[in-house]
Amino acid sequence: MIPLISINNLTIKKGQRTLLQDINFDLVPNEAVSLIGPNGAGKTTLIRALIGTLKPSSGTIRRKTGLKIGYTPQKLLLEQLMPMPVDRFLALSGESNLAKRRDMLARCDAGKLKNARMTDLSGGEMQRVLLARALMRKPDLLILDEPTQGLDQPGEARFYALLNEVRAESGLAVFMVSHDLHVVMAESDRVICLNTHICCSGAPETVSKDPSYQELFGTRPGLALYQHSHVHSETCNHD
Amino acid sequence: MIDDFLIRAIMAGVIIALAAAPLGCLVVWRRMAYFGDATGHAALLGLALAMSFSMPLMLGVIVITAAMALTVTFATQRGTYAADTILGVFSHSALAVGLVAAAVLPGVRLNLLDTLLGNILTVSNTEIMWIGVGAAGILLVVKLFWRTLLNATLSSELLVAEGGSLLHDRLVFTLTLAFFVAMSMKLVGILLITAMLILPAAAAAPISRSPERMVVFTAIIGVLSVGGGIWLSWEADIQAGPAIIVTASFFFVLLNVFRR
Incomplete structure (x- = not known):
């Protein structure tokens, strides 16, 4: 292989x-x-x-x-003054289809977060959103x-x-630090x-x-x- | 009847405010206000060198500001000093070296007050044309690289992992900023270029729900500040540059008070 x-x-x-x-x-x-x-x-x-x-x-x-490669960093250092709704963050991965973004977010247990601001997410919510973004790229x-x-x-x-x-x-394939x-x-x-x-x-x-x-x-x-x-x-x- | 020179000043100011909007947002999001200062201050040296060597002024300014922006970008990445310290060192040194160069280089004749604080009321039709070309170039390049610029602002690691180019981001950001400095010197002068970038953006932040909306609100606030500032300058007979920034800071206070 x-x-x-x-x-x-x-x-x-x-x-x-x-x-x-x-x-x-x-x-x-x-x-x-x-x-x-x-x-x-x-x-x-x-x-x-x-x-x-x-x-x-x-x-x-x-x-x-x-x-x-799909990548989830340990954390994102987000600037408070940068308004960034979760759905816009996902779209920045290059996925322009709204329905696909919603499906992936729902699949990652974060469907209700789509309009939340990235800066307002808890640690666990952030990890789910990061995973959704990583998977959306079909890595x-x-x-x-x-x-x-x-x-x-x-x-x-x-x-x-x-x-x-x-x-x-x-x-x-998954490569994970744990x-x-x-x-x-x-x-x-x-x-x-x-x-x-x-x-x-x-x-x-x-x-x-x-x-x-x-x-x-x-x-x-x-x-x-x-x-x-x-x-x-x-x-x-x-x- | 409004005088021709007022119309020209407002046209030039509005074009500059539009170009400032996306760059100002990026500077605020990246906490790089000092970076704008360092780049802006380098313009004085560029101007003095260009005059002394009888070169086109704008060319001198763009070359020196771009060199400064690139140097600072790569110097901060080396990590010997905190980014804050490096930027402070470069920003103030650039201003001081520029002032010294303007004083000692042969053939330099510039009105220091106008250079430092701007004099938009004397803008010519040819200058407006160049400002227009510069603004169109900046907006086009920023639009083409917008996703890269936003992703790099969020996380350079995420950008690279997803196949984006950090080098593209750095070049686009530093070079558009250098061009912006060259074209906006006339409006607010090199001391207040950073203010023209960050004040409208900072004012727009509390009322914006997405990065793109923030850019639009920043542009609106910038245009209103230019209009209000030039009017204030005309009515009260004060320099237009500071008047524009006073108006922008008024919007900043207003929007933050209303937000609470």
């Missing part, structure tokens, strides 16, 4: 600091990949490299020709940066149900554990048994306390 994105020996440096080192992986159609890692591990840097706002210091990122690859923050538990369950539904329909290990293990085909370099990756059950994963997140997936440990084991040593 032709990968949607192929990353080879990607290294990104900022000044003296190495933010990402020797990253290698491919994303193929229809798979759901989760990116996990402690704060400062380079998750956001990797996302920026994938969407193309950060240039590699070395290595390559190859995108399939014509690849369409080949959906890149989500902590998409379920601000969603309550039923909201989160519906969010993943919708993602699975869309994946089944369109063969969409802090919720329980969900990561249940919803992903593949997990990439990042701490500047890739510590381990593979199917959720394989990764959760990996010593470097256990070093970072503890031994019981889903129940682990989040650790900000920067002490690395033998298997997770990147200097």
Whole structure:
């Protein structure tokens, strides 16, 4: 299968600091990949490299020709003085058909928000609107940066149900940063554990048994306390 | 009977107010008031250089303001200083260097008061024609790139992820602003160009429900400010530039009071 994105020996440096080192992986159609890692591990840097706002210091990122990316940022810093109704925001994705915009918004559980101002949305509502915009582009690859923050538990369950539904329909691939290990293990085909370099990756059950994963997140997936440990084991040593 | 020069002044002012509307909204949405200042202040240096080297004045102004706008855009992206500091440094340095250049360069003869505060009552038919061409160009380019400009204002990451070009956004925004500075110097002078951009836009914000409506309301408020300001200038015998901005600030207060 032709990968949607192929990353080879990607290294990104900022000044003296190495933010990402020797990253290698491919994303193929229809798979759901989760990116996990402690704060400062380079998750956001990797996302920026994938969407193309950060240039590699070395290595390559190859995108399939014509690849369409749908992206939901962690948050939008909106200026209060910019009047932006939700429906207009969706239209800015390039979708000029009002009915299609309404359908997608309703599908993302946000139908009643169409005339709301973007600046008035709660965190959870904002995530739904961002997802609607990302999906409206009929992307080949959906890149989500902590998409379920601000969603309550039923909201989160519906969010993943919708993602699975869309994946089944369109063969969409999902690449997602998440802090919720329980969900990561249940919803992903593949997990990439990042701490500047890739510590381990593979199917959720394989990764959760990996010593470097256990070093970072503890031994019981889903129940682990989040650790900000920067002490690395033998298997997770990147200097 | 209204005098010819008043009609010319109002025509030029109205055209400038229309071109200012989308640019002013973008400056306000992007919190880049200082950026307008830096670009505007660079015009004085452009003017002095063009005079000294016997080049067309507008060309000198456009080249120097565009260079300033591009430099500031890329300097703020480097992130060594806060954007606010960089813009302050460039804005005030540009004004000071311009004033010094105007004083020491040979062959520079300009009325400093008119340059700083504008003198729309002396606008000629040829100048009106150039202002019209400039405004049409600005409005056309902004219209063509409107979606990119709005998306970049919302989130540069979203723009790039969806396949848009940040470079297009930066070039369109900085170059249209440089042209705007060159054509509106005559109206309000280089000290008040930012005011002409942001006051009508800020006044329009509380009554606007979408970006496009805000542009329309900004244009209306800008046109009314130009009309009111030129009338005020004629009646009270004061400079038109400050009178226009006083009128615009009156609208700003009025619309904010009524909004509450």
